[in-house]
Amino acid sequence: MARNELLGKPTYISLQELQKHNKRVAIDGKIYDVSKWANHHPGGEFPLISLAGQEVTEAFLAFHPPTAYNRLNTFFTGSYLCDCAVSDVSRDYQNLFSELTEMGFFEYKGCGVLLMISLIIVMLCVSVCGVLFSDSSCVCVCCGGLMGFLWIQSGWISHDSCHYQIMANCNWNWFVQILSGNFLSSISMEWWKWNHNAHHLACNSLDFDPDLQHLPFFVVSSKFFTSLTSCFHDRKMNFDSFARFLVSYQHWSYCPGICLARFNLFARSFFLLLSNRKVPNRKIELLGLLVFWIWYPLLVSCLPNWGERVLFVIASFSVTGIQHVQFTFNHFSASVYIGQPTSHDWFEKQTSGTLDVESPS
Structure with missing residues (x-):
């Protein structure tokens, strides 16, 4: 664990460094260690392995309800991604997702x-x-x-x-x-x-x-x-x-x-x-x-x-x-x-x- 993490200070790592980890992912720029969650993940271990070491915000949004964010703090490492880049198409997708969520489009069921x-x-x-x-x-x-x-x-x-x-x-x-x-x-x-x-x-x-x-x-x-x-x-x-x-x-x-x-x-x-x-x-x-x-x-x-x-x-x-x-x-x-x-x-x-x-x- 980094010294800054031990002191409670945020640390920043590069995408290249994140890619060295096979059980860590970044969501909204935050780094999460999902190694203990892999065997319990409802979607199985394979999705975590497939995108390990990457920024996975889009995939997370597409496959999880907003309430899943409440579980993320358990796996937060205290580190952040310092060079997170998002394409224009991806940014539009995330904005659209946020707008539809605020409008309640995902709440009408049955x-x-x-x-x-x-x-x-x-x-x-x-x-x-x-x-x-x-x-x-x-x-x-x-x-x-x-x-x-x-x-x-x-x-x-x-x-x-x-x-x-x-x-x-x-x-x-x-x-x-x-x-x-x-x-x-x-x-x-x-x-x-x-x-x-x-x-x-x-x-x-x-x-x-x-x-x-x-x-x-x-x-x-x-x-x-x-x-x-x-x-x-x-x-x-x-x-x-x-x-x-x-x-x-x-x-x-x-x-x-x-x-x-x-x-x-x-x-x-x-x-x-x-x-x-x-x-x-x-x-x-x-x-x-x-x-x-x-x-x-x-x-x-x-x-x-x-x-x-x-x-x-x-x-x-x-x-x-x-x-x-x-x-x-x-x-x-x-x-x-x-x-x-x-x-x-x-x-x-x-x-x-x-x-x-x-x-x-």
Whole structure:
């Protein structure tokens, strides 16, 4: 500890010196030691590792409610960053965030979500009733398509509830996650948070962004044709020889990959929940996935013949596939870079949109 810190006087360090620390970050110019918090961080240890040794104000604002500032004093080292530089785009983002917070835009929760959940329940009831009470093949296809629209909407509800609290109560927010994600869609919300939070913190980094490396089904770089490891998917994740064969096929990330996108989410959910990693609410998460694989096949089995059953499944997965095509356009059309993410242009990387591959700076 520096002499000034012992005397209670503020000390100032350079960004270059901060970069030597793998468990310290700067927020609003203040230096925080998060080494004791890493194992308890709700977003996991990986986000802290990804941006360690950097000024992370933008990422902190994007992923935490204003009340999170109350916890920071516990980790404050007494030091400040002396050469903190912010780009014009980043400054505009921070100003916009402050204005929206003061206007109370982040306080209105619940009504829109309840309306969307009601719509999802109506679509589910209509789809189930169509399967149970109609003998028409056209109705069968329409009900399957409606199921696909239901999954699209439940996907957005899951996405929003995992990004931030969309309900007034955190327990209700968690219930919406499990209901819309696990029970209705067979996608683990804990997997989603583990994967997607890392994506936004390391957006489009070939080494650190898991959304560029949905192993073992598709990737966006030939670098993974000879290795299934990355800074996110480390060697603790063991895949069999068949999975290695799938990744080694050079065109797997195009049309076949898009067709199997949803099955990739199913597989990744089970891979995490059945792994040795620490997973909160593991039993409830697994229960939710198992419930889906009971009610959905049971619903399909209620159709009178195999032809209609196949049509129903194809219709439901084809319609929800529209969402995965959108994901592909959104994620894979952006600039890809190599190396650790940097926080000084964090916001720019969230909104970039070209097909270029940038060299490490």
